[in-house]
Amino acid sequence: MGLVLNEDESLLQDAAEGFFADxxxxxxxxxxxxxxxxxxxxxxxxxxxxxxxxxxxxxxxEYGGVDMGFMASGIIAEQMGKNLSASPFLSTAILAATxxxxxxxxxxxxxxxxxxxxxxxxIALALDERAKHNPDNITTTAERSGNGFKLNGSKAMVVxxxxxxxxxxxxKTGSQEDGTEVTSLFLVDPNTxxxxxxxTIMLDSRNSARVDFNEVEISGDALIGxxxxxxxxxxxxxxxxxxxxxxxxxxxxSQAFESTVAYIKERKQFGKIIGEFQALQHRASHLYSxxxxxxxxxxxxxxxLDKNDDNSEDICAMTKAKLGSVAKLASQEGVQMHGGVGMTxxxxxxxxxxRIRVLQELFGDASYHMNKVALSNEY
Amino acid sequence: xxxxxxxxxxxxxxxxxxxxxxxxxxxxxxKDICWGGREWEFQSKAQKIWMELMAKKGWTVxxxxxxxxxxxxSRAEEMVIKKEMKRIGARSPLDSFGIWMLGPALLKFxxxxxxxxxxxxxxxxxxxxxxxxxxxxAGSDLASLATKCEDMGDHFIVNGQKVWTSYADQxxxxxxxxxxxxxxxxxxxxxxxLFDMKTDGVExxxxxLISGRSPFCETFFKDVRVEKKNLVGVxxxxxxVAKYLLTHEREMIGGQHEVAGSLTRPLxxxxxxxxxLDDGKLSDTMLRSKIAETEIDExxxxxxxxxxxxxxxxxxxxxxxxxxxxxxxxxxNKRKYELMMDATGHDGLEWESDRSSDxxxxxxxxxxKGNSIEGGTSEVQLNIISKxxxxxxxx
Numbered sequence: 001m002g003l004v005l006n007e008d009e010s011l012l013q014d015a016a017e018g019f020f021a022d023x024x025x026x027x028x029x030x031x032x033x034x035x036x037x038x039x040x041x042x043x044x045x046x047x048x049x050x051x052x053x054x055x056x057x058x059x060x061x062e063y064g065g066v067d068m069g070f071m072a073s074g075i076i077a078e079q080m081g082k083n084l085s086a087s088p089f090l091s092t093a094i095l096a097a098t099x100x101x102x103x104x105x106x107x108x109x110x111x112x113x114x115x116x117x118x119x120x121x122x123i124a125l126a127l128d129e130r131a132k133h134n135p136d137n138i139t140t141t142a143e144r145s146g147n148g149f150k151l152n153g154s155k156a157m158v159v160x161x162x163x164x165x166x167x168x169x170x171x172k173t174g175s176q177e178d179g180t181e182v183t184s185l186f187l188v189d190p191n192t193x194x195x196x197x198x199x200t201i202m203l204d205s206r207n208s209a210r211v212d213f214n215e216v217e218i219s220g221d222a223l224i225g226x227x228x229x230x231x232x233x234x235x236x237x238x239x240x241x242x243x244x245x246x247x248x249x250x251x252x253x254s255q256a257f258e259s260t261v262a263y264i265k266e267r268k269q270f271g272k273i274i275g276e277f278q279a280l281q282h283r284a285s286h287l288y289s290x291x292x293x294x295x296x297x298x299x300x301x302x303x304x305l306d307k308n309d310d311n312s313e314d315i316c317a318m319t320k321a322k323l324g325s326v327a328k329l330a331s332q333e334g335v336q337m338h339g340g341v342g343m344t345x346x347x348x349x350x351x352x353x354x355r356i357r358v359l360q361e362l363f364g365d366a367s368y369h370m371n372k373v374a375l376s377n378e379y
Numbered sequence: 380x381x382x383x384x385x386x387x388x389x390x391x392x393x394x395x396x397x398x399x400x401x402x403x404x405x406x407x408x409x410k411d412i413c414w415g416g417r418e419w420e421f422q423s424k425a426q427k428i429w430m431e432l433m434a435k436k437g438w439t440v441x442x443x444x445x446x447x448x449x450x451x452x453s454r455a456e457e458m459v460i461k462k463e464m465k466r467i468g469a470r471s472p473l474d475s476f477g478i479w480m481l482g483p484a485l486l487k488f489x490x491x492x493x494x495x496x497x498x499x500x501x502x503x504x505x506x507x508x509x510x511x512x513x514x515x516x517a518g519s520d521l522a523s524l525a526t527k528c529e530d531m532g533d534h535f536i537v538n539g540q541k542v543w544t545s546y547a548d549q550x551x552x553x554x555x556x557x558x559x560x561x562x563x564x565x566x567x568x569x570x571x572x573l574f575d576m577k578t579d580g581v582e583x584x585x586x587x588l589i590s591g592r593s594p595f596c597e598t599f600f601k602d603v604r605v606e607k608k609n610l611v612g613v614x615x616x617x618x619x620v621a622k623y624l625l626t627h628e629r630e631m632i633g634g635q636h637e638v639a640g641s642l643t644r645p646l647x648x649x650x651x652x653x654x655x656l657d658d659g660k661l662s663d664t665m666l667r668s669k670i671a672e673t674e675i676d677e678x679x680x681x682x683x684x685x686x687x688x689x690x691x692x693x694x695x696x697x698x699x700x701x702x703x704x705x706x707x708x709x710x711x712n713k714r715k716y717e718l719m720m721d722a723t724g725h726d727g728l729e730w731e732s733d734r735s736s737d738x739x740x741x742x743x744x745x746x747x748k749g750n751s752i753e754g755g756t757s758e759v760q761l762n763i764i765s766k767x768x769x770x771x772x773x774x
Contacts, residue, residue, distance in 0.1 A: 003686035276773035285764035296682035370671035
C-alpha cells in the first residue's frame with residue numbers, strides 16, 4: 001500500500017532522527033536567532049547534510065545525488081520539523097532540485113544538480129508576489145529582448161532568497177489564443193543588474209526575501225524547459241513543495257503534541273497532575289486522532305508523488321489543507337495546555353507555533369487548498 | 380506482491396463471472412442488506428445466489444480457516460477481495476454479527492467443538508446472531524452488568540435483562556455477557572455464554588427509535604436454561620472475551636462509513652444537484668467550504684484505516700487504536716450527515732413521501748446520532764486513548 005515504510009526508508013528515518021536531534025536541535029535555532037546570524041542557518045550543517053546524502057535526496061545518481069524519492073525527502077523534512085532545524089533543504093533540495101530535474105537543460109542539470117548534491121549551491125524559488133499564495137496570478141513579466149528576455153516585477157516570500165546562488169523565477173511570457181496567460185521559468189543569477197534583494201526575517205526566525213526585478217536582462221539559455229511551458233514544471237515543483245512542507249508540519253505538529261502531553265504529565269495544580277483532568281485528556285486524545293490522520297495524509301501524498309499518480313496534485317492539495325489545520329490545532333492546544341509558561345520565550349512550544357504559522361501559509365493555506373480541491377471536484 | 384497481483388486478477392475474473400448484475404446496484408432499502416438466518420426471506424433470487432456462491436467460496440469470511448467455512452486467506456488477500464468488489468460496486472453478500480463479532484471471539488477463545496458447531500453456519504448465512512451486552516444500568520460502564528447466571532451443576536440458569544440488542548427479534552442465537560459471580564471486583568465474575576433465542580424464557584421487544592425504525596430490542600430472560608458446553612472461555616473471566624470483542628466492534632463501527640461511502644453519493648455531488656452551481660462553484664459558499672473540509676477529513680481518515688490495517692500484522696488486533704478509529708469515524712459520519720441535511724434543505728425534511736423514499740436521508744441522519752453512543756460513547760473512546768495510548772495519569 002506504500003503507507004508503511006520499507007526497510008530502506010526505516011533506516012533513513014533512524015539516521016535522520018539521530019542526525020537532526022544531535023546536530024540541529026531547537027537550541028541551535030535559538031542560537032542563530034539570538035546571535036542575529038548573518039544568514040540564519042548553519043553552513044556547516046548544510047555541508048553535513050550533503051555528506052549524509054540529504055541534499056541530493058531527489059537528485060539522480062549521475063549528478064551526485066542518492067535519488068531516494070519523495071517518501072525519503074518527506075522523512076528528512078519531518079525530522080527537521082521535529083527539531084525546528086534551519087537549513088535551505090526545502091528551497092534547494094526539494095523545489096530547485098525538482099524544477100531542474102523536471103525541466104532543466106543538460107547544461108543546467110550538469111551545472112547545478114551536482115552542486116545541490118554536494119551542498120555547494122543554494123537555489124531559491126521566486127514565485128509568489130503578494131500577501132497570499134497565488135501561482136495563477138503572476139504579474140512579473142519576461143519580455144523577449146534580443147536573444148534573451150527582460151524581467152520586470154516583484155517577488156515576495158522567496159524562501160532563502162537572501163543567500164541564493166541562483167533564483168528560479170516564474171514570469172509571464174505571453175498569452176494563448178483564448179487570452180489565458182502563460183508562464184515560463186527562468187534560472188537567474190541574483191547578481192544580475194537590476195535585481196535587488198531584501199532579506200526578510202520572519203516570525204519563525206527563519207529567512208525569506210523580497211526580490212525586485214527592474215529591467216533585468218537575462219540570456220535565452222536561462223529558460224528552464226520550453227518557453228510558455230513553465231506551468232507543468234511548476235505544478236510538479238509545487239506538488240513536491242506542498243508535500244515536503246506538509247511533512248515538516250507533521251514533524252513540528254507531532255513534536256508540539258508530544259511535548260505538550262509530556263508537560264501535562266508533570267505540571268501540578270489543585271494538588272493534582274493536570275493530565276488527570278478529563279477536560280485536557282479528551283482534547284489531547286482528539287489531537288492524537290488528528291495527528292494520526294495527518295500522518296496518513298502525508299504518507300499518501302509522498303507515495304502518490306513516488307508513483308507519479310495521476311491524482312498527485314489533488315492529493316498534495318488535500319494533504320496541505322489537512323496538515324495546515326492539524327498542525328495549527330497542535331500548536332494552539334500546545335500553548336494553551338502549557339498555560340503561562342506557554343507564553344514564555346523560554347519554553348519551546350511558542351517556537352513551534354511560530355514555525356507552524358509560516359509553514360501553514362507557505363504554498364497555500366488550508367482555505368486555498370480546500371477551494372482547490374472543491375474546484376477540482378467540480379463544486 | 381506478484382502473488383497478490385495474480386490473486387487480484389483471479390478475484391476480478393471470478394467476480395465478473397459470478398456476481399449477479401442485480402447485486403452490483405446501489406443499495407436502496409434495508410431489505411437489500413442480506414443478514415441471513417433461519418427466518419431470512421431473500422429479497423430476490425439474485426440475493427440468495429450471491430450469498431450462496433460467496434459462502435461456497437469461503438469469501439463471506441475470507442480470513443477464517445477453511446474447516447470453519449472460510450477461505451484461509453491473509454488480511455491482504457481479504458483486502459484485495461474487498462477492493463475488487465468495490466470496483467464493480469458489488470454488495471456485501473452477507474452482513475452478520477456472527478461474522479464480525481462471534482467469529483473472532485470463538486476463533487480466539489472457543490473450543491474446537493464450539494468452533495465446529497457454530498462457525499460454519501455463520502459463514503453460510505444459516506444462523507443469525509445477536510449480541511447481549513448492554514443492560515439498562517450498564518451502558519458505557521459495561522462491566523457493571525448484572526444479568527444473573529446461576530451454576531446449576533450440569534447447566535446454567537439465566538435471569539435478567541439486556542438492552543440495545545441489535546435485531547434480537549430476528550436473531551436465531553445470542554452471545555451474551557452474564558454475571559456468574561458478584562462477590563468480587565466488577566470485571567471479575569462475568570462469563571460469556573451462547574444460547575438459542577428460541578429457548579423458553581427469552582423474550583425480545585423492539586424499541587422504537589427517533590428514526591421511526593426499530594433495529595434494537597430490549598431482551599428479557601426468565602429462567603433461561605443454558606448448556607455448559609455453551610460457555611466460551613473461562614467461567615468468571617468472560618471480560619477478557621468481551622474486551623477482545625469490543626475492539627472488533629470499534630474497528631467495525633469506525634470503518635463503517637468507508638463502506639457506506641462507497642454506496643452513497645459523495646456529499647458534494649448531492650449538494651451540487653440540490654443547490655446548483657454558480658460559476659462552477661456551489662452556490663452556497665459557506666456550505667461549500669464545510670463540505671470541502673469534511674471530504675478532506677474523510678479522505679485522510681480512509682488513509683488512516685488503510686495504514687492501520689497494513690500495519691497490523693495479519694490476524695492481529697489494532698489494540699487501543701481501534702478506539703481512535705471508532706471515535707473519529709463516527710464523529711466524522713455525524714458531521715457528514717449534518718451537511719447532507721443542510722444541503723438537501725426542505726427536501727431532506729420530508730418524512731413520508733416517495734420523493735424522499737420515506738425520509739431515507741432524514742432517518743439515516745437520525746440513526747448516525749447513535750454511532751457515537753453504541754459500542755462505547757465517544758467520551759469513553761477518548762478515555763481509552765488517554766489511558767492506553769497517551770498514558771495520562773488517572774485515566
